[in-house]
Amino acid sequence: MDAILEFLQGTGFAMMTQGETWKCGVMILIAFLLLYLAIVKKFEPLLLVPIAFGVLLTNLPGGEMYHELLFAGGHIHWDLFAGDPITAEFLAEMAESGVAETLLSSVSVGDVISVGVVDVLYLGVKLGIYPCLIFVGVGAMTDFGPLIANPISLLVGSAAQIGIFMTYVGCRLVDSLGLVSFTAAQAAAIGIIGGADGPTSILGASVMAPELLGPIAIAAYSYMALVPVIQPPIMRALTTKEERQIVMRPLRVVTKKEKIIFPIMVTAFISLLVPTATPLIGCLMLGNLFRESGVTERLSKTAQNEMVNIVTIFLGISVGATATGASFLSGQTIAIMCMGVVAFGCGSAGGILLVKFMNLFLKEKLNPLIGSAGVSAVPMAARVSQVEGQKANPSNFLLMHAMGPNVAGVIGSGIAAGVLMTMFG
Known part of the structure; x- marks a missing residue:
């Protein structure tokens, strides 16, 4: 029973009820709207379809495909890409540069970010x-x-x-x-x-x-x-x-x-x-x-x-x-x-x-x-x-x-x- 409860708590559906993840639900609806405009109305489909799907992927709780913190403050943090743990100095520096508190509060000192596939693709941008x-x-x-x-x-x-x-x-x-x-x-x-x-x-x-x-x-x-x-x-x-x-x-x-x-x-x-x-x-x-x-x-x-x-x-x-x-x-x-x-x-x-x-x-x-x-x-x-x-x-x-x-x-x-x-x- 404990294993089943742990599995249920780890699903994206459960995560949607936590904190401000309701915003993810709104963004998923926006992704659906963009897909509708691209596929049904044919508004710039060659770019709007992948953009809309990117919006969908990044807002699915638990997907961990894109991490804003890797690019926080307008810079690529190569040390975090390399697997270095997050330090207190890094969090303080990001707070001073105006990075959103909600983003910083989602991690703790010592955490290691598992780089996602979209993180790597975003380097090209x-x-x-x-x-x-x-x-x-x-x-x-x-x-x-x-x-x-x-x-x-x-x-x-x-x-x-x-x-x-x-x-x-x-x-x-x-x-x-x-x-x-x-x-x-x-x-x-x-x-x-x-x-x-x-x-x-x-x-x-x-x-x-x-x-x-x-x-x-x-x-x-x-x-x-x-x-x-x-x-x-x-x-x-x-x-x-x-x-x-x-x-x-x-x-x-x-x-x-x-x-x-x-x-x-x-x-x-x-x-x-x-x-x-x-x-x-x-x-x-x-x-x-x-x-x-x-x-x-x-x-x-x-x-x-x-x-x-x-x-x-x-x-x-x-x-x-x-x-x-x-x-x-x-x-x-x-x-x-x-x-x-x-x-x-x-x-x-x-x-x-x-x-x-x-x-x-x-x-x-x-x-x-x-x-x-x-x-x-x-x-x-x-x-x-x-x-x-x-x-x-x-x-x-x-x-x-x-x-x-x-x-x-x-x-x-x-x-x-x-x-x-x-x-x-």
């Missing part, structure tokens, strides 16, 4: 490996031809990054009003959501605000999936029907030589301008060089398929695992989700408004709808521009024109993230 590898794959799948054919797209893509900086200002304002506490580094990490670039958001959060990685990643990918819902009302509100009907002439044909030189020159220029952006932009352009060089077809196919798929699984599970009940269920998380909407809205509006401003001086007018594609949700944002353009004028084909600002947004968000990491990392 913490060390900035996964986002860079994802960018190699993105580069291999991206055609920069529309951007090269119409360099003015760079300005449009840059304008869309205003969402990043507006959100930073918004977070600092919320903090100054005493509504929700955000440090400057946390505000910068949240702002990157406005770039509509999941890997960049993850890298920025892992460097500047690792304690907010889970909420930021989930907000970034959730809103990326909602681009077809968020952008159209903004596009229609900021443009007239006549503007949406503007037909743009076909883009010129870009030569193979231009496509090969472009990633090399962009890498050199941006790396010299913003060195901290080198990992992201360098990997993006490396993948694109694989695609365009014509001599690395195998590498290009591997980057586009096997590599990016494997890294996506590891990235999604490990990022989802950071969304524990203790860290996710807070006022900060609600504020991050709200700021994510502000970030996307400002980014979309910034691109549209810049195109409208440029049209005051251009003889050959641009369709303002391509401005909303300046956020780097590739190619979803460009498709939304195409759909809205055809609603106004069925003979209008804006997809390739919108792809220019769209891929420029990928570069722009990487540069913006590099600037913020330089300032606050």
